[in-house]
Amino acid sequence: MADQPVLSVCNLDVTAHLPSGDAPVLSDVSFDLATGEVLGVIGESGAGMTVLSRAIVNWLPNPLAVTKGEILFYGKNMSTMSQEEARVLRGKEIAYIGSDPTTALDPTVPIGQHLVSKLMAVSPELSKAQARQRILDLFDAVRIPSPKARFNEFPFQFSGGMMQRVMIVDALSADPTLLIADNITQPLDVTIAKQIVRLLNGLRDDFDTSIIFVSASLPMACDISQRLLVLQKGRVLEQATPQTLIDTPQTNYSRRLIEKVPRIWEVDHIPSASESQRPILSVRNAAKTYHTKDHDKVFGTQAVKAVRDVSFDILEGENFGIVGESGCGKSTLSRLLSWIEAPDRGDIFFDGKSISAMSAKEIKGLRCQFQLILQDPYTSLPAHMTITQIIGEPLIIHRLASGKALRERVAEVMQEVGLALDTGDKLPFQLSASQRQRVNIARAMVMKPRLLILDETLSSLDQLEQARLLELFDKLQAEHKFTYIFISHDLALVRRACARIGVMYLGRMVEIAENQELFFEPRHPYSRAMLSAMPTIEKNRYDAKTHLLDGEPPSPVDIPSGCSFRTRCPNAVEACKTLDPTLRTNGTTLVECHLYEVSVQETQSA
Amino acid sequence: MEKEKAHFWHTVNGRMLSTAWKRPGFKLGLFVFVFLLLMALILPALSDVSATKISVRERFLPPVLMGNANTAHLFGTDQLGRDLLLRSLVGLQNALLIGVLAVVGMFIFGAVIGIVSGYRGGLVDTILMRITDAQMSIPVVILAITILGVARPTPFSVIVVLVLAGWPTYARVARSAALSESKKEYVRAAKIIGASNLRIMARHIAPNILPPIAFIGVLDVARMMIFEAIFGFIGIGIQPPTPTFGNILADGTKYLINAWWITVIPGLFLFAALLSLNSIGNALEKARNDVFGGHS
Numbered sequence: 001m002a003d004q005p006v007l008s009v010c011n012l013d014v015t016a017h018l019p020s021g022d023a024p025v026l027s028d029v030s031f032d033l034a035t036g037e038v039l040g041v042i043g044e045s046g047a048g049m050t051v052l053s054r055a056i057v058n059w060l061p062n063p064l065a066v067t068k069g070e071i072l073f074y075g076k077n078m079s080t081m082s083q084e085e086a087r088v089l090r091g092k093e094i095a096y097i098g099s100d101p102t103t104a105l106d107p108t109v110p111i112g113q114h115l116v117s118k119l120m121a122v123s124p125e126l127s128k129a130q131a132r133q134r135i136l137d138l139f140d141a142v143r144i145p146s147p148k149a150r151f152n153e154f155p156f157q158f159s160g161g162m163m164q165r166v167m168i169v170d171a172l173s174a175d176p177t178l179l180i181a182d183n184i185t186q187p188l189d190v191t192i193a194k195q196i197v198r199l200l201n202g203l204r205d206d207f208d209t210s211i212i213f214v215s216a217s218l219p220m221a222c223d224i225s226q227r228l229l230v231l232q233k234g235r236v237l238e239q240a241t242p243q244t245l246i247d248t249p250q251t252n253y254s255r256r257l258i259e260k261v262p263r264i265w266e267v268d269h270i271p272s273a274s275e276s277q278r279p280i281l282s283v284r285n286a287a288k289t290y291h292t293k294d295h296d297k298v299f300g301t302q303a304v305k306a307v308r309d310v311s312f313d314i315l316e317g318e319n320f321g322i323v324g325e326s327g328c329g330k331s332t333l334s335r336l337l338s339w340i341e342a343p344d345r346g347d348i349f350f351d352g353k354s355i356s357a358m359s360a361k362e363i364k365g366l367r368c369q370f371q372l373i374l375q376d377p378y379t380s381l382p383a384h385m386t387i388t389q390i391i392g393e394p395l396i397i398h399r400l401a402s403g404k405a406l407r408e409r410v411a412e413v414m415q416e417v418g419l420a421l422d423t424g425d426k427l428p429f430q431l432s433a434s435q436r437q438r439v440n441i442a443r444a445m446v447m448k449p450r451l452l453i454l455d456e457t458l459s460s461l462d463q464l465e466q467a468r469l470l471e472l473f474d475k476l477q478a479e480h481k482f483t484y485i486f487i488s489h490d491l492a493l494v495r496r497a498c499a500r501i502g503v504m505y506l507g508r509m510v511e512i513a514e515n516q517e518l519f520f521e522p523r524h525p526y527s528r529a530m531l532s533a534m535p536t537i538e539k540n541r542y543d544a545k546t547h548l549l550d551g552e553p554p555s556p557v558d559i560p561s562g563c564s565f566r567t568r569c570p571n572a573v574e575a576c577k578t579l580d581p582t583l584r585t586n587g588t589t590l591v592e593c594h595l596y597e598v599s600v601q602e603t604q605s606a
Numbered sequence: 607m608e609k610e611k612a613h614f615w616h617t618v619n620g621r622m623l624s625t626a627w628k629r630p631g632f633k634l635g636l637f638v639f640v641f642l643l644l645m646a647l648i649l650p651a652l653s654d655v656s657a658t659k660i661s662v663r664e665r666f667l668p669p670v671l672m673g674n675a676n677t678a679h680l681f682g683t684d685q686l687g688r689d690l691l692l693r694s695l696v697g698l699q700n701a702l703l704i705g706v707l708a709v710v711g712m713f714i715f716g717a718v719i720g721i722v723s724g725y726r727g728g729l730v731d732t733i734l735m736r737i738t739d740a741q742m743s744i745p746v747v748i749l750a751i752t753i754l755g756v757a758r759p760t761p762f763s764v765i766v767v768l769v770l771a772g773w774p775t776y777a778r779v780a781r782s783a784a785l786s787e788s789k790k791e792y793v794r795a796a797k798i799i800g801a802s803n804l805r806i807m808a809r810h811i812a813p814n815i816l817p818p819i820a821f822i823g824v825l826d827v828a829r830m831m832i833f834e835a836i837f838g839f840i841g842i843g844i845q846p847p848t849p850t851f852g853n854i855l856a857d858g859t860k861y862l863i864n865a866w867w868i869t870v871i872p873g874l875f876l877f878a879a880l881l882s883l884n885s886i887g888n889a890l891e892k893a894r895n896d897v898f899g900g901h902s
Contacts, residue, residue: 340797340798367798371799376791379790379791380791380792380794380795381792381795382792382814383814384813393796393801397801443795
């Protein structure tokens with residue numbers, strides 16, 4: 001049995017039978033998969049990766065159908081198998097995990113019940129108690145904390161990362177010999193994605209499961225796979241080990257894929273620090289707490305501490321980056337910075353003037369000076385207005401121009417951001433994502449602001465467009481002396497775009513450092529953990545084994561006492577439990593960590 | 607200008623209209639309605655027969671099709687010898703005037719309350735919505751008897767009663783749409799560029815949520831016409847001698863056995879008008895479901 005491949009796919013063709021004629025989706029795909037092997041399948045979206053993984057489990061939706069070739073599972077041909085046989089095989093031997101875990105389960109049924117009924121369906125010999133025990137063991141194996149309590153919780157109580165673990169438990173409960181992971185890390189934060197990959201690796205070692213890991217992210221696939229399959233437009237271009245593929249790619253397509261992966265450490269150009277030392281925006285002890293209904297009590301609310309005591313300065317003309325994972329308070333901070341919401345405590349100073357002390361009229365005037373550009377290019381533009389109307393609206397609101405002057409100013413700005421003039425009469429739905437993002441930028445720029453806050457503005461765009469817009473930002477900065485704040489979860493982006501970077505964790509700024517410092521000598525354990533989790537094809541300077549964290553960030557409703565990071569910190573000491581660290585500086589870098597304080601004191605006394 | 611048109615058919619409203627146009631019910635309804643409307647507007651003005659002039663010699667004339675030789679009264683006459691066709695058409699004029707103005711009134715009033723309530727939220731929302739609830743709990747006919755019994759029933763007061771009774775529904779629908787709309791990114795974007803609340807409500811939220819509600823308003827015109835007829839029937843509508851569907855029908859019921867056409871002729875006009883309006887409204891609502899159903 002051992003030398004027979006678990007799965008062999010020979011000359012597989014999948015065709016879409018469309019009314020307009022047959023269109024090939026996969027053509028001539030062949031590969032073998034050995035026991036305990038991990039095969040990575042990579043390519044761009046639309047390359048047929050999901051179709052391939054669905055074809056293997058005999059689960060192709062209409063109008064797709066296998067037209068040629070065969071899929072052999074331990075020598076049995078699956079494409080000619082009856083639906084019934086395939087169904088049994090799919091539940092028992094082959095497991096499939098999709099990319100959207102949050103909608104995979106019935107929201108009205110507790111998680112545990114889902115898993116137990118699935119397990120009992122595939123292994124009828126088990127009693128209910130045995131099945132329950134097995135699921136609980138697996139919860140433990142995939143590191144779901146307090147498995148007994150979570151067993152009875154409902155899907156909506158699980159985060160994306162936890163849900164993906166549940167799906168893995170669901171897949172593993174039947175002890176499959178083949179696991180197909182279709183883009184499972186896509187919706188997750190990097191550290192969580194890395195944890196899932198690490199988990200899959202461990203499971204393969206423990207259970208000897210063969211895995212097909214489909215991913216659009218080359219570094220992620222390289223990380224886990226022993227062999228990579230490069231797909232383009234339904235054809236296999238290349239099969240190689242990750243190392244050979246990266247070192248000596250055989251096709252232009254693979255070379256392009258490799259080039260597209262952002263580099264973290266091997267960057268030739270990073271933005272230089274600002275010459276000015278004058279802060280344009282100063283945040284002083286800003287805090288924001290939201291009160292939401294507590295569902296465990298009849299009356300009563302719970303306090304979500306979204307931003308806690310954040311202080312930093314942004315210097316005139318610099319590019320400042322704020323990074324952190326979902327739920328760390330980035331978006332709340334962006335709302336505070338752009339003064340859509342006022343902080344509960346603390347204050348923000350623009351140009352040395354306190355914003356909270358200003359009148360509504362002064363704040364309205366101030367809006368011409370700083371602008372926030374939102375994340376989603378699809379929903380942030382009013383659908384019923386033409387592009388010219390959208391870009392011109394701020395001018396009307398602030399009575400800066402009207403009539404001919406307005407049209408001229410709009411045309412001028414459109415030219416500056418690289419929008420063709422004939423887009424002016426179009427509606428937002430007629431534009432591409434990057435054009436819309438340019439409209440957003442133009443709308444902000446039309447008032448000639450001094451500070452632009454970019455809240456994940458570039459994250460919905462692909463690498464190429466990101467690079468083009470970054471170039472545009474550079475050009476505009478040179479012309480208009482803009483100051484930028486990039487708020488992002490993407491370390492590679494801030495590495496390329498920012499001179500100084502602040503790292504956020506649970507509503508606190510845990511480290512503020514210059515670009516080079518942060519990436520080469522991060523002081524805070526969380527910064528190191530984020531770096532270690534970065535999917536990259538370079539050698540990661542920070543090994544995930546020593547730096548990656550377990551678990552997920554605690555809920556902002558109850559934040560751990562002392563240092564909020566201590567529950568996940570690999571080097572936490574006794575003092576971290578009681579004392580809340582403050583930002584300490586060594587001149588350029590600010591760090592919020594007791595361990596770092598100790599080392600500063602040591603160097604000072606030495 | 608050509609471009610503007612192309613845009614329009616791609617917007618939600620444009621797509622709704624073009625989808626509705628594809629339904630036969632919409633075209634038929636529109637044709638019948640426009641025909642009736644033109645008749646109601648033109649015929650009473652051109653004809654030398656009066657709708658209110660009493661002529662005792664010509665009373666109880668049956669319609670021409672029933673063997674009546676007097677071609678001046680195609681649809682016959684009533685108990686006082688007044689021409690039924692003209693009376694019905696004037697009645698239709700009144701019914702349409704009241705129906706359309708009442709719907710426009712309740713639409714505007716309800717939309718303003720609803721948008722303010724949904725956008726501002728909090729205490730404003732609570733207060734406005736409790737007022738809405740209170741208003742909704744009063745039955746229309748009771749309200750009408752109270753107000754029209756005290757005040758003189760004029761077209762204006764009938765419209766006021768109908769607006770008072772009808773606005774809460776519009777307020778509720780507008781509120782829920784405004785509530786979900788006000789959480790969208792483009793509203794945040796508008797706040798960032800410094801737009802005032804009034805501007806956000808009028809310029810950003812209203813154009814997005816009102817057109818679909820307005821389409822549904824077509825169905826309500828028919829409903830308001832029925833109410834107008836009910837008021838006339840029970841004697842609290844526009845007062846005689848001005849003909850309305852309600853008072854013609856009420857008079858006609860006395861002669862139902864011998865001169866059934868006095869009730870049937872205006873009844874047919876009312877029926878045709880309501881049917882055409884309903885099939886237009888129905889097609890619009892179906893189209894709305896198609897357009898929105900395709901989205902989510």
